[in-house]
Amino acid sequence: MKIKTLTIVGVGLIGGSIGLAASRRGVAERVLGTSRYQASLDRARSLGIIDGGYLEVVPAVHQADVAVFCTPVDRIPAQILEAAPGCSPGTLLTDAGSTKAAIVHAVESRMPAGVAFVGSHPLAGSEKRSLEFADADLFKDRLTVVTQTAHTEPASLERTIDFWQALGSRVRVMHPEDHDKAVALTSHLPHLLASALAGILPGSLRDLTATGFRDTTRVAAGDPSIWTGVFLQNKTAVLHALDLYGESLDRFRHALENEDAAGLDQLLSYAKKVRDALGS
Amino acid sequence: MKIKTLTIVGVGLIGGSIGLAASRRGVAERVLGTSRYQASLDRARSLGIIDGGYLEVVPAVHQADVAVFCTPVDRIPAQILEAAPGCSPGTLLTDAGSTKAAIVHAVESRMPAGVAFVGSHPLAGSEKRSLEFADADLFKDRLTVVTQTAHTEPASLERTIDFWQALGSRVRVMHPEDHDKAVALTSHLPHLLASALAGILPGSLRDLTATGFRDTTRVAAGDPSIWTGVFLQNKTAVLHALDLYGESLDRFRHALENEDAAGLDQLLSYAKKVRDALGS
Numbered sequence: 001m002k003i004k005t006l007t008i009v010g011v012g013l014i015g016g017s018i019g020l021a022a023s024r025r026g027v028a029e030r031v032l033g034t035s036r037y038q039a040s041l042d043r044a045r046s047l048g049i050i051d052g053g054y055l056e057v058v059p060a061v062h063q064a065d066v067a068v069f070c071t072p073v074d075r076i077p078a079q080i081l082e083a084a085p086g087c088s089p090g091t092l093l094t095d096a097g098s099t100k101a102a103i104v105h106a107v108e109s110r111m112p113a114g115v116a117f118v119g120s121h122p123l124a125g126s127e128k129r130s131l132e133f134a135d136a137d138l139f140k141d142r143l144t145v146v147t148q149t150a151h152t153e154p155a156s157l158e159r160t161i162d163f164w165q166a167l168g169s170r171v172r173v174m175h176p177e178d179h180d181k182a183v184a185l186t187s188h189l190p191h192l193l194a195s196a197l198a199g200i201l202p203g204s205l206r207d208l209t210a211t212g213f214r215d216t217t218r219v220a221a222g223d224p225s226i227w228t229g230v231f232l233q234n235k236t237a238v239l240h241a242l243d244l245y246g247e248s249l250d251r252f253r254h255a256l257e258n259e260d261a262a263g264l265d266q267l268l269s270y271a272k273k274v275r276d277a278l279g280s
Numbered sequence: 281m282k283i284k285t286l287t288i289v290g291v292g293l294i295g296g297s298i299g300l301a302a303s304r305r306g307v308a309e310r311v312l313g314t315s316r317y318q319a320s321l322d323r324a325r326s327l328g329i330i331d332g333g334y335l336e337v338v339p340a341v342h343q344a345d346v347a348v349f350c351t352p353v354d355r356i357p358a359q360i361l362e363a364a365p366g367c368s369p370g371t372l373l374t375d376a377g378s379t380k381a382a383i384v385h386a387v388e389s390r391m392p393a394g395v396a397f398v399g400s401h402p403l404a405g406s407e408k409r410s411l412e413f414a415d416a417d418l419f420k421d422r423l424t425v426v427t428q429t430a431h432t433e434p435a436s437l438e439r440t441i442d443f444w445q446a447l448g449s450r451v452r453v454m455h456p457e458d459h460d461k462a463v464a465l466t467s468h469l470p471h472l473l474a475s476a477l478a479g480i481l482p483g484s485l486r487d488l489t490a491t492g493f494r495d496t497t498r499v500a501a502g503d504p505s506i507w508t509g510v511f512l513q514n515k516t517a518v519l520h521a522l523d524l525y526g527e528s529l530d531r532f533r534h535a536l537e538n539e540d541a542a543g544l545d546q547l548l549s550y551a552k553k554v555r556d557a558l559g560s
Contacts, residue, residue: 123490143487172487185481186488190496193473195551196528201465207423207452208466209558210403211499216470218495220555224548228541235536242533248476253522256515261508268504271475275500278489 001159001166003028007064009057009079011035011044014096014125015070016134019049021167024136034060043131061093062086066163068120069095074229077106080117089114094160096122098183098226099233100147100176108151116156119147119176121183122169129223140168145183147176184237189245191227192238194220281439281446283308287344289337289359291315291324294376294405295350296414299329301447304416312340323411341373342366346443348400349375354509357386360397369394374440376402378463379513380427380456388431396436399427399456401463402449409503420448427456464517469525471507472518474500 006028008015015033022028033050034057035041041053054060061067061083069076076095080103084093093115097103104119111117122144144164148157161171174182198220201209231238255263286308288295295313302308313330314337315321321333334340341347341363349356356375360383364373373395377383384399391397402424424444428437441451454462478500481489511518535543 123488125491142490145488182485182488186485186493187490190477190492192532193477193529194492194496194555195548196525196532197470197473198551198554199531199547200524200528201554205462205466206558208403208425208462210405210422210467212470212474213466214558214560215495215498216474217551217555217558219492220548220551222548222552224545224552227548228545231536231544232539232541235539239533239536242529244480245476246529248480249473249522249526251479252472252476253519256511256519259512259515261512264511265504265508267479268475268500268502268507271478271497271500272502272504274478274481275474275497278486278494278497280494 001027001162003066003163005030005032005064007032007034007060007067008050009034009061009067009069010071011040011049011053012070012131013129013133014122014138015068016044016047016049016131017124017136017138018068018070018096018167019044020047020134020136021139023048025166025168027163027166028066032060032063040131047131047134049131049134058083058086062088064091066092066094066159069093069097072226072229073097073099073103073233076103080107081110084110084115084117085112087112087115091115092156092159092163093117094120094163096120098187098230100145100179102233104147104149104176108149116153116159118152118156118160120160120164121145121179122164123183123187124169129226137168139164142169144169144171145174145179146171147179148173149176180234181237181240184234184241185244188230188234188238189241191219191222192231192242193245194218281307281442283346283443285310285312285344287312287314287340287347288330289314289341289347289349290351291320291329291333292350292411293409293413294402294418295348296324296327296329296411297404297416297418298348298350298376298447299324300327300414300416301419303328305446305448307443307446308346312343314340320411327411327414329411329414338363338366342368344371346372346374346439349373349377352506352509353377353379353383353513356383360387361390364390364395364397365392367392367395371395372436372439372443373397374400374443376400378467378510380425380459382513384427384429384456388429396433396439398432398436398440400440400444401425401459402444403463403467404449409506417448419444422449424449424451425454425459426451427459428453429456460514461517461520464514464521465524468510468514468518469521471499471502472511472522473525474498
């Protein structure tokens with residue numbers, strides 16, 4: 001895959017890592033970036049992430065052969081719909097948002113002729129959102145979900161798959177709703193649980209936390225302005241995952257209330273087996 | 281602090297790290313270790329953790345000036361009560377268990393004359409339990425709780441504090457019940473939450489987990505045979521912590537059900553503030 005101009009809308013951790021990976025792997029000849037802050041654009045330039053920076057989304061996207069929207073999920077649809085009309089025929093638009101159904105359905109049937117949108121979600125990143133943590137290998141051997149619906153043109157789907165693979169990622173094609181249900185459990189629920197736990201730590205016990213508390217709550221350090229949008233866009237699936245989780249918690253509670261050592265051991269052993277299978 | 285013979289009952293991650301730290305820092309002239317498995321003793325010897333190994337607890341403890349019980353919490357009281365009668369006058373017994381009230385109250389009033397027991401809990405370690413991860417710096421700058429009750433002799437308390445400080449640890453003195461309430465929230469609850477989450481991951485979604493799921497469930501890889509005992513010994517405080525957590529989860533749920541963006545943002549922002557204050 002060879003892209004003449006790649007535009008990254010929102011140069012934070014994910015956008016910055018896309019820029020670095022695209023340059024280092026020779027995927028893009030030129031990388032443009034957008035941010036609301038000139039300082040971020042200057043920093044992205046000095047880190048070698050972008051060749052040119054724009055405070056406005058539209059002019060940067062209009063120069064692109066491929067544009068990736070890496071902004072918070074509640075801003076992505078409007079930005080795509082605003083930028084698409086002036087794009088050259090053949091332009092591919094995609095995104096890196098943690099929800100897919102709301103974005104894909106708001107956007108895909110409203111693309112002008114010759115401009116394609118295919119949704120993406122690289123399962124990479126961390127609670128650290130800053131450009132300073134941008135990493136050319138962030139996607140290496142990680143999974144990116146690329147969405148397919150009845151509206152998705154096969155050629156654009158292939159191009160999107162090629163793009164993420166060129167950045168080092170593995171790719172799985174999923175329907176947006178299937179993606180959202182899956183990540184409600186694997187990503188959005190853990191964030192909610194971690195935040196709910198961090199929220200009950202009294203200051204007086206801070207000194208009594210060790211690696212267990214710190215690991216379990218690590219994602220709670222994520223940016224609230226990003227996560228509020230994610231939770232709201234994926235409300236139904238997250239609430240369903242929370243119900244499932246409540247049932248699981250109840251099983252532990254009942255075993256403990258009944259001092260059921262064998263039952264507790266069984267629940268803990270199953271959880272350990274699942275966790276061990278994930279690796280570190 | 282200079283100990284002639286330090287005996288470590290149970291040479292796993294914690295016991296092994298105590299042995300390494302005591303040798304490297306010149307705290308003990310000789311370190312004895314016990315394990316139910318000859319292979320563990322051989323390995324501990326070859327790693328330089330112990331100078332002599334015993335399959336039986338009693339003869340190893342009878343040679344000790346200081347003995348630290350690093351076995352699962354449900355085995356510690358019986359082991360101490362069995363070993364204490366033949367100890368030399370002046371022997372200090374302590375432990376490294378994650379619960380304190382059940383152990384301290386079962387043991388402290390039944391010590392023979394001249395033998396002291398003071399409870400300890402180093403807040404260190406990880407889901408990795410094996411001797412292979414033993415680390416001379418495991419306790420460095422970490423906190424160890426040392427317990428004090430009406431039965432605790434001041435001189436033995438001081439000696440216990442000195443011991444952990446000599447291994448590099450900071451020390452906080454707490455009443456056993458206060459300790460148990462605190463760690464119910466900061467350690468036992470996170471373990472339960474992580475296990476309850478790991479327990480609902482279908483195999484088909486394993487590939488869709490990223491750092492968020494992995495961090496949040498990491499402690500669920502801990503040894504069930506250790507944790508079942510911890511939960512049962514600290515049942516009341518863990519159930520209370522679980523109630524508090526349920527209320528916290530409900531606040532997130534209600535904000536999400538009501539699509540209360542400001543409320544969600546507020547909950548997430550508070551959790552982030554708490555988590556940020558803990559550092560990495």
